[in-house]
Amino acid sequence: MARVIRLPDHGRLIVCTDLQGCLRDYRRIVEIFHETAAAHDGDAHLLFTGDLIHGPHLSPDEWPDFLGEYYRDASGDVVEAFADLAARNPGHVHALVGNHEHGHIGGPHTAKFAADEVSLLEDLLGQARTARLKEIIGEFALAAVAPCGAVFTHGAPAAEIASIRDVEGCDLQAFTGGSPLDILDTPVLGPILWARSADVDVARAFVRAMGGxxxxxxxDVIPEGFECVGDEQMVVSTSFGVFDSNKVYLSLDLGAHYKRVQDLRIGREILPLYPDRALRSLGGQVPD
Ligand SMILES: [Mn+2]
Structure with a gap:
């Protein structure tokens, strides 16, 4: 299958990054998607950029302060809710593979909150739900592109590619090493799923090769909610590792032409996930 989603040149696109099993934030972004669709005669899309799964399994007293508001991992529920939503809104709800999803379909097993998060989740879900999980994740893309100029990936745009075809034809099973340390050496797939940063020149070449x-x-976690790197890159934190006051999502005008990430504005394209709990610098009421 082609691993690149091609979004249209009209309508509104809601973008949500790493949820890591947070059902509350999943429900909130879906609510935003429905409100956006209602405001645009149904011409709205929702894109998850990977890592919908693998959150902490901690009790409130074990929870470290730096992880933001407390939640308990609900990975299975999040993925199944996503599949239901996508089925009810054909062609309008999309997801990319993150390094955490990849562990279930051929990638190295991640070890963020457990020695082996892939085995832990599959044990918790049991055989039938695990088969369903793999089926759902197996349909996820590696990148999405839009005529507005935006190119979406899970990790930083550090892959060296000649054209969009290198991503479209990428084999998710290409990783044959054993350790997550080896994955970055797997061309295209490794950097797209695991890179935390990209050199300005490499990022620019990647984005151009993708046509954006x-x-x-x-x-990565951006505690302030988002970060611009040069003119080409924006890192967004919608959920994981961030306090409610700092969580942001994007709402892009698919009919626009964005030339640089600075064209995305707070209050227009960059929006707080929880407006009534948001920092003043993100358009809310909470002192920074
Ligand atoms: Mn990740």
Whole structure:
């Protein structure tokens, strides 16, 4: 299957990065998607940029302060809710593979909150739900592109590619090593799923080869909600590792042309996930 989603040149696109099993934030972004669709005669899309799964399994007293508001991992529920939503809104709800999803379909097993998060989740889900999980994740893309200029990946745009075909034809089973340390050496797939940063020149070349102008990704935690890197890159934190006051999502005008990431504005394209709990610098009421 082609691993690149091609978004249209009209309508509104809601972008949500790393949820890591947070059902509350999943429900909130879906609510935003429905409100957006209602406001645009149904011409709205929702894109998850990977790592919908693998959150902490901690009790409230074990929870470290730096992880933001407490939640308990609900990975299975999040993925199944996503599949239901996508089925009810054909062609309008999309997801990219993150390094955490990849572990279930051929990638190295991640070890962020457990020694082997892939085995832990599959044990918790049991055989039938695990088969369903793999089926759902197996349909995820590696990148999305839009005529507005935006190119979406899970990790930083650090892959060296000649054209979009290198991503479209990428084999998710290409990783044959054993350790997550080896994955970055797997061309295209490794950097797209695991890179936390990209050199300005490499990022620019990647974005151009994909036919776009700006790169949007998550994977890393930006405590302030988002960060611009040069003119081409924006890292967004919608959920994981961030306090409610700082969580942001993007709402892009698919009919626009964004030349640089600075064209995305707070209050227009960059929006707080929880407006009534948001920092003043993100358009809310909470002192920074
Ligand atoms: Mn990730």
């Amino acid at each position: 102008t700006i790169s949007i990704y998550g994977h």
